[in-house]
Amino acid sequence: MQDAQGSKAPVQKLVDKIAGIFVPVVIGIAILALIAWRIFGGDNGLTQGLLALVTVLVIACPCALGLATPTAIMVGVGKGAEHGILIKDAESLERAYKLDSIILDKTGTITQGKPEVTAIKWKDGADISSLASILYSMESQSEHPLAEAVTRYFAEQSAAKIDIEQFESFTGKGVSGRYNGKQFHVGSRKAVVEQDIQIANELDAIAQDWLKQAATVIWFADEKEALAAIAIMDKVKENSAEAIQRLKAIGITTYMLTGDNPQTAKVVAGKVGIEHFRAETLPEDKAAFIKQLQSQGHVVAMVGDGINDSQALAQADISIAMGKGTDIAMDVAKMTLISSDLMSIPKAISLSRNTVHVIRQNLFWAFIYNVIGIPIAAGVLYPVNGFLLNPMLAGAAMALSSVSVVANSLRLKWGKM
Template identity: 45%
Template sequence: MVGATVNAGGRLVVRATRVGSDTQLAQMAQLVENAQTGKAEVQRLADRVSGVFVPIVLAIAVITLGAWLGAGFPVAAAFTAAVAVLVIACPCALGLATPTALLVGTGRGAQMGVLIKGPEVLESTRKVDTVVLDKTGTVTTGKMTLVDVITAAGTERADLLRLAGALENASEHPIAQAIATAATEELGTLPTPEDFANVEGKGVQGVVDGHAVVVGRQSLLADWSQHLSPELVQAKEAAEAQGKTVVAAGWDGQVRGVLVVADTVKPTSAQAISQMRQMGLTPVLLTGDNEAVARQIAAEVGIDTVIAEVMPKDKVDVIVRLQSEGKTVAMIGDGVNDAPALAQADLGLAMGTGTDVAIEASDITLVRGDLRSAVDAIRLSRRTLSTIKTNLFWAFAYNVAAIPVAALGMLNPMLAGAAMAFSSVFVVGNSLRLRGFKSTASAH
């Protein structure tokens, strides 16, 4: 069923795979609600200060009352001065400083497709200096297509596509799906593999039509004592020099050919990387792909530091190593194998177009697949945190500065009430300025 389809007659069966709180919309709403009701570290600091500030104000009010009475002033005048102190020092603006900024900031983020999971995330964005990016599906579209099939001597193209495609059809990896899709389009229905197994970070293996088939990295085939011929090695190196990915396939003890797939860089990735650099962030490309392909993609988008041929389980180790070097690391990814690294990073950003486990492990979800959303997320988080700090400074400074004026009797309670209300209005107005935050994506 497609949007705007009208069922003019007949029977329509609809299966709801997710309902209620399990739907994406409900989860998005829950993320925004959690962010708006939680407390940032700066708010917890304000709470501790308030715990000291309020008793001090009460003490000043008592001292003011006693001083005026001791100086021989009428009781009414003494009480007026003491009440003015209490009114002007009322920390209403202090209570509004953080919630209003969070409410407006996270709401504006949701409008732009940036879902911040909690207010504590704001603190992380301020400190981040290194951004680690997954390649496939993050910097690139992740939509691989088969661009070439190179067979070994004595092997038919159709046989290579059929056996390799059948095995890859059982895998969810983007490269595997590109091969399987191309094989299906060219040959039709593919056989069903038996004893299928995924070799983490290397490829897949199984039995197809009675043949023990292995498809994946050159190292995986080498584990099976299957080695590429000089002609296939030359073809592989030529393809990788152009930034393409090469998958080897073999069965019955021999390498039967290589399949070349290519991924394209997202149109906005280079611009996003440039914006990150302007913010003082150092981008790092982290991928399990081979070095040549990774450097080709990195050069295209403007990334200098490349960490390639990393096994999925080793991505966390890379994040830990960067953190041990004193860097505050943000990780951007979209796949299942990115989830541990997203959780380990000081700030995890998951593409909303990616897997649920990656989204769950992250601190910020980018609903759109546009990498510029990551820039928006960091900019908005920093702006929101800055607004909170401005609000808190105003709330404290305004009250503290006005207390001596009230204690000296230069401010009656009515004026003190109006002045106190003005501080709250300022805090709310300052927070509402976040509604005018502009997305870099929409600006272009």
């Protein structure tokens, strides 16, 4: 963060260039003022000329100009950090206000990125509590990620664990074990059907529904019939839909690119309200897609969490990583959302807009003092109404311009995000 606060925004490079012209010009004006006073100033010409020279130099001191950008960036980056948005360089903070397209990864970015049990349908009349214990105990011995989701679910329900005999795990199919002299299975529909186990229509109907919602369904059965169907899904994060609505409201087009299958992609995109999505994309497809948008003149942000997003993150104009994602994504990205909450994206954009707004105001205030102050300091009003600017007042005005710039930057800190 310290690096970011010290890094230069592109506008600062322009300011540096202006300062490079500004300084010789001011020195020129100061010397011209001295010469003019010496020639037209009569007896006191030299004294007045020297005073004018000093006053011009004092009032023109470009410290407000120098402070205009860095102070706003410092406050902006700090404000971002307070809201869980880590900004690695000033450039992305300044660029984000121009954004018009955002590409989002699906798994781990729009969704939680880990499977969770979303529903269980038990067979009618099943003895749920004792069967739940059997299912829980069997799944807790399996190392499959879907089994972990089931284990977590029952642990939260504080189901009791019991001893399963002859536990066996069949890769790609599921697990089996014995309890109280009865054989039980957990696994895919195919594995269950292969064992000549009956599936009741009501269970099958609900499982079909879940499949349409892009859930993975696993089955729990004894030796004769299916006892339960379990829906497991990578759930959409709580705020994803609202964040995408908000991005749309501020005129940003959202896209979802995922390596996942078209069916799941369609369901997730529908849930969060994204119209443009692509499924089965490879990492290089994501980067190529961004390049194509950029060639059409769009300013593009990439939001992702995984190693498969890093190429796209590097390609995008603004790169945003999830704080709960992989290290490589955070390493490549210029911004990291610590909470992994997509609501931080509209916040970051509004922070960027506010920061750029404050920088522009600052530059205006820094210049206006000079534009008005320098001719007066040189004594142009003297022939008109006899007014001469006291060098001490010039010093005060100069200080005031710096104070106004710093105060204006601090406004960002208390502004709304």
